[in-house]
Every structure is written in C-alpha cells, then in structure tokens.
Amino acid sequence: MENTKEVGIKDKPKSREDVVIAIKGLKKSFGEKDVLKNINLQLKRSENIVVLGRSGTGKSVTIQCIVGLLRQDAGSLKVFGNEVSEMSDRELKQLRIKIGFLFQSGALYDSMTVRENLEFPLTRILKLTDQADIDKRVEQALDSVGLLDAIDTMPSDLSGGMRKRAGLARTIIVNPEIILYDEPTTGLDPITSREISDLILSIQKKYKTSSIIITHDMECARMASDRVLIMNDGEYIAEGSFEELHKSNNKIVAAFFKDIA
C-alpha cells in the first residue's frame, strides 16, 4: 500500500475514551459468500470517516452490523466499549438511541407527515409527552436542515433531496452521538449533493457527532471527511486523508480519484 496506512494499526487513539467504535477482525458471510473478510476500524469522538468502495464490497453491511441489524460471524465490534453481539435486546435498544442512521432513501414513514415522522422517535424512544416541547424540537430539527416549510407535507410530496434532509432531521432530533450515513448523496443532483455534504459537516460541528459516511460521491468525501477508508472485497485496503489518498499509486485507490483535479 503506497502512500497509505494500514487500517486500525498505525493510527491508535490517544485514549480509550476517544474511541466510540472499535472494530477488529470483523467477518460476515451470506451463505457461501464472504462479504466482510477482515474489517478493522476505529472511529474517534467527533471524527468523520468516509468509506469509499465499489458496490457490493460490504460497506453497508459493516454499518448494519454496527447498529445490530446484522450479527457478525466473527471478530469484535465494540460501540462505546460494549460488544454489540453480546448485547441483549434492551441494551441494543439503548445503544441505538445513541446512534443515528441515515438510510439511502431517507426511509421516511410514508403514512406520516414530516412532522409525525420527526415526532415518532421523540414519543416512542425518548418518551416525551409535553407537546410544546415536542413541537419545539421538531421545528428546531427541521430548521437546522432548512425544511421548516415542509413540516406538514407527506413524504410522497417531497423531492429526493428534501426526503434526505427530512431523514437527516429525524436522525438528529434525538441528539445521537454517532451518525451512520448510507450513501447520503446518491441519486441527487450535484447542487443538492453539495448541500447535503454541507449539512453533514455542519451537523458534525454543531452536535459534535462522530460519523461514518458511506458514499461514492468524491465531492462529499472531500468536503466531509477527516479520514477516508477504501474498501475492496470485504476489507479496507487503504486509509488516509483525502489528499493523501489522492496521491496514492495503488491502482484501486487511484481509480476512485482519477477524475479528481
């Protein structure tokens, strides 16, 4: 690996406290297909990691393992120092409150308005009952993604970019400490993609969140990343800052950056 560092080995955290997600030797197979072969990753507090990789290399599977949607076959996956695979349903539920997950489609609940979508985690997860407090939080979250005007709109009436923003507002409304973004700019025009990337960055600064961003959008990677990981065939093959990887001579890494000036 030229101009790159081996993942999870050289860049040790200063202290255990700094690391919010620690993955070591993670493996996951579906039938005979080994999707994750050896994933090693450490996400530090207030850090944005961007994961680049071709489709089907296991990027989304990794973050689905982090929130316990999928269980790993082998390896260690600790979030806030707790092994996810050993958690009970109750513990997993508590953990999920601290982790926001933005799905590729936004995953807004179709049968609810934007307001109801945002109220859902407040009433079901945080168990808030004061309607004035709920309204205030909903408006604040929507305001921070610039979508206050669409508060009573149904998801079907929103554009792709607006759905992503609304999804982001629903994600941040419970003040998560970690946000996992699954291809946040896919399917959006360049201007809207840039707006979403700006939002990701501003959310990190405002809420001091740690993030893993899975994307194919190099502009998003450039704007939002503190660190970039390149994933290929179920493992990370390179790690570094966007600029470091840009100069890489590794063929797979260079293929991602070939159109970048």
Place this chain on the structure above:
Amino acid sequence: MAEQVVIPGWKKWFENIGDQVWFFFKFFRNIFTGGFEWSEFVRQCYEIGYRSMMLVGITSFIMGVVLIVQLRPTLVAFGAASMLPRTLAVSFIREIGPVIIAIICAGKIASSIGAELGSMKVTEQLDAMEVSGANPTQYLVVTRILATTFMVPLLSVIGDAIGLFGGFLALNLRDNMSFQLYFTKVIGSLEFIDFIPAFIKTIFFGFAIGFVGCYKGFNSNKGTESVGIAANSAVVTASLWIFVIDAIAVQVTSLLFYN
C-alpha cells in the same frame, strides 16, 4: 468460485414454520410489553373496518339475493317455499356469511397489509424503525393483527345482517313476502348455537388475516417485485387458512353441539 448451496424443500418448509412460530411469539410478547399503541390501533380499525364496510356490505347483499334466487326453484319444486327464510338464515349465519366475508377481507385486508409492510421493508422503513430504537413489531404488527381480529367479526355481523336483508328484498320482489313475516321466520329459525360458533370462528379468521398479512409483509425480500409477491402470497395463504380454520371449526361445533 464457491458453489451455490441448494437448501432442500423440506428444510425450507420447516424453517418457514419456525419463522412463523417465532413471529407469533414476538407478536404475543409485544401485546403485553412496552405500552400499547392505541392511536395506531384505532387508525387501523378505521382503515380495516370502516373502509371495508362498503365492499362487505355490497357483497353480502348480492350473496343474499343470489342465494334466494338460486334456492327458490328447488324449494318451490318440493313445495317448501316457506322454508326459504330459514334456509337462507341458517346457511348464511352459520357458514356462507362468515366464510365469504372472511375471504373478501383476506383479499382486501391481507393483501393491503402485506403490500404496505412489504413496501416499508423495500424502502428500508422497517429497518429505520428498528435502528431508531422503536419497536416495529409493537407499532406495526400488534396493532394490525389486533385490529383485524377485532374488526373482521364486526364486519361479519354487519355483512350477515345485510345479506339477510338482501334475501328479504329478493323474496319480497318475487313472492311479495312482508318484512315482518320474513324476519319472524328468520329469527325463529336461528338458535344460540347458530350464532356463537360462527362468531367465534370469525375471530380466528380475523387473526389469520392479520397475522398472515403482517408475516408476509415483514418477511418479504428487498426487491420491488417482492411487494407484489408478499401481497399475493398473503391473500392465498390467508384464504387457505380461512378454509382450514372453517373445517376445524365445523368439526368442533359438530362434536360439541350437534352430536
């Protein structure tokens, strides 16, 4: 390159049974834990019950009319035209009404639930609910299954009444039978054991419709075509369950009340 593993049909069948048992267990556990979603339950009762009422009403009415029109020539030939209200009442209340209405509900409700939850799965809404820390089983499954279990019997009762009224109109038009005479004969011919077992089996019909719809939707694949497959499979499986439950209910009723 790894060889594709072919899972034997019997193993898949047992896996499927195991999945359904687990799904039932999760449903049952979630009824009593973590708070009940009353507002969603009421919304589902409205969607499932009120919005199916027109369809059930029209179908039951037509069934009542058709049964009288079909039965009349035969009974007239045997000189038993006066038996028409009784024949219609007993057959409609005991068997035809509950089964036909349940089949209609399977077509409308089970497919709708299967498609709705299937599309939520495809668009990652179920995953979103799960990873947010909310409980999709509690919010989506418990409310829908209980709503169908509650509303299908009600729809059945309403459908029975409308079907009997349809029968009256048909008889009134052909034989000029009065409303009072017709319903005196209908009520006089029905007994406790005609109503109660029929009503109880509609509760099971309702449960089967909700359960199958939710199970098929929740366990659909992630492709868009799986939404259609989930809806279709929900209707077919729920309809099959209705006949199986009916067969069991008839045997039990027969053993308990008619022997």
